[in-house]
Amino acid sequence: MILADTHIHLGASRLGEPVKVSASRNLTLTAIPGLLHRYGADVGAVVDLATSRGLGDLEAALAAGELREAEDGAFAAADGTEVLGALEAEFRLPGKGPFHLLAYVAGLGGVRELARLYREAVKNASLSTQRVHLEPDAFRQAVERLGGLVVVAHAFTPHRGLFGVGLGLDDIFRDVRGVGLELGLSADVEIVRHVGAIDDLGLMGGSDAHGPETIGRELNRLQGDDRGFAVMRRLVAGEAEVIYGMNPAFGKYHRTYCLACDRVVEGAPPQLRCPRDPAHRVVTGVLDRAMAMTPPGKPRRYPRYVYQLPLGLLPGFGPAATRKLVEAFGGIHQGLHEPGAAELALAVGADRAAAILAMRRGEPPAAVGGGGRWGKVGG
Numbered sequence: 020m021i022l023a024d025t026h027i028h029l030g031a032s033r034l035g036e037p038v039k040v041s042a043s044r045n046l047t048l049t050a051i052p053g054l055l056h057r058y059g060a061d062v063g064a065v066v067d068l069a070t071s072r073g074l075g076d077l078e079a080a081l082a083a084g085e086l087r088e089a090e091d092g093a094f095a096a097a098d099g100t101e102v103l104g105a106l107e108a109e110f111r112l113p114g115k116g117p118f119h120l121l122a123y124v125a126g127l128g129g130v131r132e133l134a135r136l137y138r139e140a141v142k143n144a145s146l147s148t149q150r151v152h153l154e155p156d157a158f159r160q161a162v163e164r165l166g167g168l169v170v171v172a173h174a175f176t177p178h179r180g181l182f183g184v185g186l187g188l189d190d191i192f193r194d195v196r197g198v199g200l201e202l203g204l205s206a207d208v209e210i211v212r213h214v215g216a217i218d219d220l221g222l223m224g225g226s227d228a229h230g231p232e233t234i235g236r237e238l239n240r241l242q243g244d245d246r247g248f249a250v251m252r253r254l255v256a257g258e259a260e261v262i263y264g265m266n267p268a269f270g271k272y273h274r275t276y277c278l279a280c281d282r283v284v285e286g287a288p289p290q291l292r293c294p295r296d297p298a299h300r301v302v303t304g305v306l307d308r309a310m311a312m313t314p315p316g317k318p319r320r321y322p323r324y325v326y327q328l329p330l331g332l333l334p335g336f337g338p339a340a341t342r343k344l345v346e347a348f349g350g351i352h353q354g355l356h357e358p359g360a361a362e363l364a365l366a367v368g369a370d371r372a373a374a375i376l377a378m379r380r381g382e383p384p385a386a387v388g389g390g391g392r393w394g395k396v397g398g
Contacts, residue, residue, distance in 0.1 A: 021241045022060045022352060023250050025105075026121065026172070026201065026225025027051060027234060028147060029067040033076050038067045039147040043230035048076040049085055050231070052096030058235035059350020062093065062101045062250050064225075066121055067147040069106035069133040077104070077130060091247020092125025101246055104130035106137055107172060108151045108158065109179070112191070116184035119148065119172035120155060121201065121225075122162045125248035132165045155191035159198070168255050171220075173203025173227060175305045177272050180205070182308060188216055199255035201225045202262065204237060205270040205305040208324040215315040221257035222322060224264045235352060236329045237264040239322075259322040263352070266326045267305060268387045269394035274304035276390025283389040302390050326381040327355055332396055333374045336367075343367050355379075 030042035033049065046054075048065065055063045067073040077094065080086040086094040086102065093101035104124050111117045124133045134144070140158075141149040151158055159169045177183040180203065181191070188195045200220040202211065204227060211217060224237030240261040241253055253259075267273050275284040275291065279299040284290040289311040293299035330336045330344075330351055344354035347366035354366070355375055363372035384394030 021062060021243070021245060021250060023062040023064070023239045023241065023254070024055065024058075024060050024226050024228065024235050024237070025064040025103075025123075025170075025223055025239060025251070025254065026107075026203075026237075027063050027065050027228045028107075029065060029070075029073055029076070030229070032072040033079060036072055037146065038070055038072050039229065041229055045231055046228065048073070048080055048102070051234070052086075052098060052100045052102060054231050054234045055100045056096075056098045057345055057350065059352035060100070060235055060238060062103060062246060063234070064103040064105040064123060064251070066105040066107040068102075068104040068130050069122070069124075069137050070147055071134065071138065071145045073147075074130060074134045077127070081127065088127050089247055091249060092129070093247040103248065103251065104133070106133055107148045108137065108141075109148050110151055110155050110158070110191070112186065115186055117150070117179055118181045118184050118186065119179050120158065121170040121172045122158075122167055123170070123248070123251045124162070124165055124167040129165055129167060133162065133167065136161055136165075156193055159192060163197075168197075168199065168251050170199035170201055170223070170255065172201050172225070173205065174200050175206040175210075175309065176203060177302050177305075182216075182312070183272070183303075183305070188220075195219055197255065199223055202237070202264065203227060204265055205267055205272055206309065207264065207267050208262070208321045210267060210306060210309045212321065213309050213312065213314055215313045218315055218317055218319055221255040221259070222262070223254045223259055224262040232331050233329055236327070237262065238352065239263075257320065261323045261325055263325045263327050263356070265328060266381055266383065269328070269332075269384050269396075270305060270388045271391050271393055272302060272305050272389060273387050273394065274389040275307045276302045276304065278302065278390065281390075283387060304389055325356070326378065328378050328396070330355070333371070333378065334396070335371045335374065340367050340371055
């Protein structure tokens, strides 16, 4: 069994320079393997390695022996975790909002070539997620010529998600086969069962980690012991056995939100307008948008979706309690999903154990998310 987080950012280079401006400066290439190990994951894809600063850090880490280039296309750390090379890039079609694509490549040669592609297509290649001045399909073809893979990032989110800005896969790709789709903190399998546009795409989760505490908040489980770039090939091929992720009701854009009324629009989905005044501006919710899309036209296999929450959202889990969980069960993930109630209570106390068990049951939030606000834990 392999656990993989396929969307982790670099907050800063080893020299302290920004890479992903909105990410924590503590999220560095030298720190990420240890954070993955602490979480209990085996593989993590760093989606800023093909920036100029990310590539510089990778080359420095290899030269210093902090990472080792493995035959499987990954970069191995001493603790056994592996890092994959990847890139997140921004695109925009006329009249639509920006959206993001992810590119994954194997080995140092692949990262260098992807960095060259990025450098030639953006204004500032030292920073993450810059606007790429290529058509999306041309970018995809260029990545595939490098032996790489393309995944639609956080596809359902209203901000910088393909579906969220009102576009479809056919608007950006001539052929969708061979492309992956990231659910991205806003959709689960029950939601995407309503969407026919993704019939031919491999589904995966990705934490979109902007800080140490958010690594692993979405995680993919694969059967077998394949590591390295084979992990991405299998995920894009639709082989994820389990996706661990948030109950979408906690997501910041779960339901449609009226900006004028400053409240979630209630009622059975889809709710696409404010019932008080249809002229009010709304942020369309992920659930509402999905329910309004064309339904599937054929059966397909879906991975199992298992609810979890970032440990920081569970009551009582500060640094000391987190350390106890890791020491008792070998990793945060293992502590969240494997031990029984008695074992948990012995390790972290009855109240914290009860919070983990409620999370496993998928108990709904006290208030659903919408309009950029997280749902509230409890209830």
